[in-house]
Amino acid sequence: MHIRSLTFLHDRFPEGDCYPFNLAVFTSTEKIAFNTPVTFFIGENGTGKSTLLRAIARNAGIHVWEEHEGRRDSRNLHEDLLHQVLRIEWSEGKVTGSFFASEHFRHFAEALDQWSRADAGCLDYFGSTSLIVKSHGQSHMAFFENRFARKGLYLLDEPENALSPKRQLELLHLLRGFSKRGDAQFIIATHSPLLLALPEAEIFSFGKAPIQKVTYEDTDYYQVYRDFLIGREKYLGYGEKDRDISPA
Numbered sequence: 001m002h003i004r005s006l007t008f009l010h011d012r013f014p015e016g017d018c019y020p021f022n023l024a025v026f027t028s029t030e031k032i033a034f035n036t037p038v039t040f041f042i043g044e045n046g047t048g049k050s051t052l053l054r055a056i057a058r059n060a061g062i063h064v065w066e067e068h069e070g071r072r073d074s075r076n077l078h079e080d081l082l083h084q085v086l087r088i089e090w091s092e093g094k095v096t097g098s099f100f101a102s103e104h105f106r107h108f109a110e111a112l113d114q115w116s117r118a119d120a121g122c123l124d125y126f127g128s129t130s131l132i133v134k135s136h137g138q139s140h141m142a143f144f145e146n147r148f149a150r151k152g153l154y155l156l157d158e159p160e161n162a163l164s165p166k167r168q169l170e171l172l173h174l175l176r177g178f179s180k181r182g183d184a185q186f187i188i189a190t191h192s193p194l195l196l197a198l199p200e201a202e203i204f205s206f207g208k209a210p211i212q213k214v215t216y217e218d219t220d221y222y223q224v225y226r227d228f229l230i231g232r233e234k235y236l237g238y239g240e241k242d243r244d245i246s247p248a
Contacts, residue, residue: 002153002185004089006032006056012085018078023048024209026082032211034187036202037179041189042219043206049189050101050157051079056187057099057155058083064099097153102140102161141167144174151183160192168194176200193221 008029013021020026025048041049057064058080140162148154160168172195178184179200190196196203196216205214216222228235 001034001037002091002095003034003056003060003187004091005034007087007089009085009087014078014081020048020051020079020082025206025211026052027209029210032204034185034202036200037182037184038175038186038188038198038201040196040198040201040203041187041206042191042196042203042214042221047206049206051082053155053157053187053189054079054099055082055086056088059086059088060097060153061094062097062099062153062155065101095152097155098147099155099157100143100159101157102159103157141170144171148174148178148184148186152185154184154186156186156188156190158190159188160190160195165194168192171195172198191221193219193225196221 008026008031010027010030013027025043041053043049054064140159144159159171163171175186175195175198179186188195196219203214203216203219205212205219207220
């Protein structure tokens with residue numbers, strides 16, 4: 001692993017009730033240890049998992065691509081300060097990497113296509129072809145297959161958003177293959193029970209404070225999907241006798 005641990009420097013937290021410093025998962029968590037090449041962050045929206053992912057990227061010197069570069073009017077400036085109160089322990093010093101957020105990927109792909117007109121070499125990281133000529137899912141997979149083949153730290157924010165279940169399984173196999181190679185580390189915020197099934201990964205839940213390591217079978221994602229698939233009638237509010245809709 002490139003990152004061994006992450007420590008919250010609570011004595012440097014700003015005073016006042018401001019997000020994200022008012023989140024109990026941050027104020028009550030001392031340290032997160034990274035023991036496997038793939039780590040998942042899980043939790044409901046607003047629990048801080050994506051916010052922490054961005055802070056790790058900024059602390060590591062990895063650019064966080066925003067759809068509107070330069071716009072700050074709608075930004076939470078306190079959120080931008082979180083990376084300053086984190087201490088990252090590196091195994092052998094900082095490494096390069098990338099931050100991926102599916103919500104901004106299309107804008108990134110369009111910008112990359114424009115840059116390639118002046119320098120075609122910038123496409124080398126992404127399969128040497130434009131990402132915008134592919135479908136949404138295909139362009140995501142092309143990015144993953146080519147970018148992750150290099151040594152680095154890779155931070156992914158809900159990569160499953162544009163991927164079908166089949167594509168998610170392809171990403172699952174990619175993660176397993178690249179992590180076994182030994183020079184790539186992945187930290188991923190996700191809601192996908194398919195990705196979370198990666199056997200060698202560790203899962204940290206932001207569901208309650210402090211941040212806790214959980215097993216795959218203990219996650220809500222696994223339990224809800226399992227229960228729905230084996231007994232969907234309970235969730236849909238009808239029984240076997242209600243399923244006959246043939247005319248009288």
